Amino acid sequence: MDSRDWIRDGLYAVAGAAYAVPLALLNLPLLVLFAVALVLTPVLGLGLVLLPLVTLLIRARADLARRLAARYGVPIARPYRPRPERAVLGGLRRYRWLITDPATWRDVAWLLPGAVGGLILAGLSLGIVAYGVQGILLIPLWVSVGVDGYGYGAIWPIDTVGEGFLSLPQGAVILAVGVAAAPWLRQAEAYTARPFLAPTRAAELRLRVSQLTVTRAGAVDAQAAELRRIERDLHDGAQARLVSLGMTIGLAEEIIEDDPAAARKLLAEARENSTTALHELRHLVRGIHPPVLAERGLEGAVQALAMALPIPTAVTAVVPGRLDTPVESAAYFAVAEALANATRHSGAAHASVEVRHSGGLLMLRVSDDGRGGADPGGGTGLRGIERRLAAFDGTMSLSSPPGGPTVVTMELPCALFSPRISPSSGTA
Template structure:
């Protein structure tokens, strides 16, 4: 079964690659138009008009290159981050001319702007010899079959074509059966070559796109600073919200019970001599209240950092969640060692939130949780067989998970087509300690 799936995947990959290369070739047309528009805007900068026009043109260019980045990432496996420097404060304050000038200065000072321009100029020349080449070979191969089938002599007599590669086709095929066989064989070779070269040419194109459309070290550093600033702000907000929750739970729960216990003990003190029987009843109620207060404090502590997480690690902690979950949950853990406590805690509460969302909104009958360590990151996948249709914009739960793991440079991906299944996957980069040597 696995061999059959592998062969099918191999065939599908080679069948898809030329079509994807052809679609990428089509993008060369708007690239040429935007390249001309970009050059025209630059020529008008000296007259002052370009200062107003260029930012709008660059916005269109970045929209097109964003399409390129998305397609290259999805179709070639080469992930390309958005490289642009963040906005300056001057672009959102002051008068309109000052804001426009600040925007123009930021755009022209951004290396990614000129790398995008270089892409627009070079892309129409590069794509036919990389991603678009397999589709051209396949089309040329079918052209050979076309000549074989009916049209060789016709085109030859009209003067449109004399040769197909090295085969002369300027006479009717009824007068040259060997030429019919030759064009069929050569055409088939071109088709096979296009199919076999497709994935490799896409990979070459992906490497080319990564070099030119990806961030430079300067923009990478600026984006990193912005990401850290945002994640720090999110972490501070999350910590403040958690402190407010703890304060509220203490005030409304354990603190209220302790105050009531103090009042009950005062009443018992007055009743010991007058009404011992009633004092005994109040003592029993106070004992029950103390047990409830202790249970609430334990629940509160468990919500801050569960003992099972501290004692047994993330694997057993997730298994403990699964035992209390209203749906059947199958947990698979493949971690060679425990991560650092902050990462472990963030992953644990992210899994808790995802399982809570599954129970509330999915309509599923079963849930599967997989924890593994791959390529320097903890990878968690939560899959359910529910109705699907979930999205990251649908509520605050998944956004909260993104903020929580974003503090550690983690990412969250969601696949939830209508009808299911829903697959939520998060990755948190971390280094695991080496296992002890026995």
């Protein structure tokens, strides 16, 4: 790792520890408010209004802890049950939904250990850095005062200006240790929160079922749309050509004895129509499953795709094997759609594609140097990519700030089943 990377990450972690302290302290009043709301539930029904409000605040605090944990490499999924229909704020249905959800009580159980752990780990991170800083700052302090006194440097008492200078290397070392350790301390705090804030096994199964229900519906809709597209292309293209071809040949049969020259002209026209229909059928087949994908695999197909683009596109591919045909097809068309967006909408001069398979995960990254500002809701095909990947438990993330660059990162969990048969990299 570059030295600038660990310094940057460490400073970000130290800054995170600075606001982790007040966040940890916030847990305590939330715990008290929840206890008060619970006690007031039998009293004039005040808890029916107060407890849902407090619970939503606790969930917001827990969600913030989950986001911070994910930032330090500890992803924590939300474990909450779906919201019931017609649940009015303060109503009995909402109260039951919140109070009977085990995740609510796990959030409450986390508040106290989360406060203690956050204060200890964040305080330790800030304390090490502060101790190193004060060891360094003692030098200008002693020089500016110009008199002997008493103070504490890095690890020993300081009585003179000369001893103050000796604290400089110790302070620098302690500061470096504090900056380097800060991300690990923040990660340790995330690990202490995960047993409380992560879904249980039953909740994970419930979330998985909900996700599969959504992705299955998306896959069915995508398949139906694809079938309608194929039917439309066949009806409007090849089928119309073949009908016209049959009519032309029939007309040539009727006039071949009376006007052979006109019949030959009609037959020549029929031959042209048959060639056009064949080209349209081949184009349609490539849209269903490109022959190059079957012949050369994902690497070769992506390289062939890049060579056909109007902008220079660099391809780096490391896939030491073949994928299952449905996954390979989904990955290919996802890359094709992302490249089509870069070509049509971004105004890019260059693009690049990275395809890698490692640890049972296929990573696809398409980037361009265009104007940026891509929006999945803008009708640029990004939602279609998400639906296509979701059918295989894949994900898509987008980075496209105004002014560019745009980077589309797609991940698909999958396994390899045969040796690689195509080159590993190339540039188009």
